[in-house]
Amino acid sequence: MINSVLRFGLIFILLILLQVLLFNNIQFSGYVNPYVYIMFILLLPMEIPSWLLLLLSFATGLIIDFFSASPGMHTFATVLAGFVRPYVLRVVSPRDGYESGADPSMFVYGFRWFLSYAILMVLIHHITLFYIEVFRFADFFRTMFRVILSTIFSVAFILLIEFYRKGR
Amino acid sequence: MRNLLNFLARYNNLIIFIFLEGIALYMLGHGNNYHNSRIVNGVRGITLGFEKRIYNTKSYLSLHDINVGLALENADLKNRLERLSKNENQGFLSVSDSTNRQQFVHTSAEVIENSINRQKNFFTINKGTQQGIKVDMAVTSDRGVAGVVVGSSTNYSVVMSVLNLDFKLSARIKSNGYFGSLSWDGRDYRYATLSEIPQHVLVNVGDTIETTGYSAIFPEGVVVGTVNDYEKYGGDFYKISILLTSDFKKLHFVDVVGNLKKTEQVDLEKLFK
Numbered sequence: 205m206i207n208s209v210l211r212f213g214l215i216f217i218l219l220i221l222l223q224v225l226l227f228n229n230i231q232f233s234g235y236v237n238p239y240v241y242i243m244f245i246l247l248l249p250m251e252i253p254s255w256l257l258l259l260l261s262f263a264t265g266l267i268i269d270f271f272s273a274s275p276g277m278h279t280f281a282t283v284l285a286g287f288v289r290p291y292v293l294r295v296v297s298p299r300d301g302y303e304s305g306a307d308p309s310m311f312v313y314g315f316r317w318f319l320s321y322a323i324l325m326v327l328i329h330h331i332t333l334f335y336i337e338v339f340r341f342a343d344f345f346r347t348m349f350r351v352i353l354s355t356i357f358s359v360a361f362i363l364l365i366e367f368y369r370k371g372r
Numbered sequence: 373m374r375n376l377l378n379f380l381a382r383y384n385n386l387i388i389f390i391f392l393e394g395i396a397l398y399m400l401g402h403g404n405n406y407h408n409s410r411i412v413n414g415v416r417g418i419t420l421g422f423e424k425r426i427y428n429t430k431s432y433l434s435l436h437d438i439n440v441g442l443a444l445e446n447a448d449l450k451n452r453l454e455r456l457s458k459n460e461n462q463g464f465l466s467v468s469d470s471t472n473r474q475q476f477v478h479t480s481a482e483v484i485e486n487s488i489n490r491q492k493n494f495f496t497i498n499k500g501t502q503q504g505i506k507v508d509m510a511v512t513s514d515r516g517v518a519g520v521v522v523g524s525s526t527n528y529s530v531v532m533s534v535l536n537l538d539f540k541l542s543a544r545i546k547s548n549g550y551f552g553s554l555s556w557d558g559r560d561y562r563y564a565t566l567s568e569i570p571q572h573v574l575v576n577v578g579d580t581i582e583t584t585g586y587s588a589i590f591p592e593g594v595v596v597g598t599v600n601d602y603e604k605y606g607g608d609f610y611k612i613s614i615l616l617t618s619d620f621k622k623l624h625f626v627d628v629v630g631n632l633k634k635t636e637q638v639d640l641e642k643l644f645k
Contacts, residue, residue: 237489237490254385254388255384255385261392272490273530274490275399275402276397276398276399279395280393280400283389283393346559
């Protein structure tokens, strides 16, 4: 128990630092803004009670909001992502169902499962985030383009980090 | 009561979810006040440490460009000084009265945190109330308009960049003086849009766009950019795409401009509204 709290605490800090120090500084034409911190919500254990999942999502979003000086945007999107995670997990469930006590990671359920899980979660998070950021539907398709491009990059980075974790 | 407890137990996740999203929405709704000085002092104080580190690394890489820019600005200032000293004896004032003649005060500051990739971009500069920075002061780069101060703490200020959907500026075409409203459409960090210029006005690609000074924030005649393209928009107006002269991607040294006569102008205008 203590062990896993420590482990996820470490993942949490590393992801936040990565986001704030590296990815927030990638300013590539305004269309590509990868947000990899959402990976923390993806990796949390299967058996986590939903209220804790929601509170952790809230805390993650709030910290990212502080560091990017954006009021409530990331908080809103991340809490939503935390709320839909159980449903997403149900949608992408592997044929044999989930094993008890196993983390939702690439090591356990394979690359293809993790890819579809990550894409769905990141897409939900990014759609919410980017539309809240512009707060208008006037440039609907342009915002959609930004969502899709950023999702591709976020998922790519999340997969890279996951591969690195596997390598360790 | 029992039903209520059952209800709460059954939907507790939904309730927590709605509650947390409520907090987030509240923060979003008060987003415009977010950059007020209290929050700048509190939260930004924690994060500024990080930002300074990042900034230090970045600034080292762009020293050459900064030097070139500063040298150019220096030359320009020397030229202006030359012209001013020649003009000194013109006008009605025979005594050079420095308190009445100066309307704008300039302070230089460094940008320590900047973004261009969001829809509402802000940047942070390393001067605050202690150095005389106040909300609503204009910020210009060595090449043109950069933004408006929206909040300041003791030693830092947050500036709303031109690259912000909420940014509005009164600007005019230098050659003929017709003015319109300048805003950013959130697409490209190099271009802004000037609207409300009537279609009978002659517009040419390459025309200089400058500030009007009507708002009492920006001094008159600060360069904003040049006309890049224009198209007819609606029945009567042009929509003019402006190539901004300030390069927001390497914004580094900025000038904060305070208007000493701002309250006087604003108070007078208030009487007639």
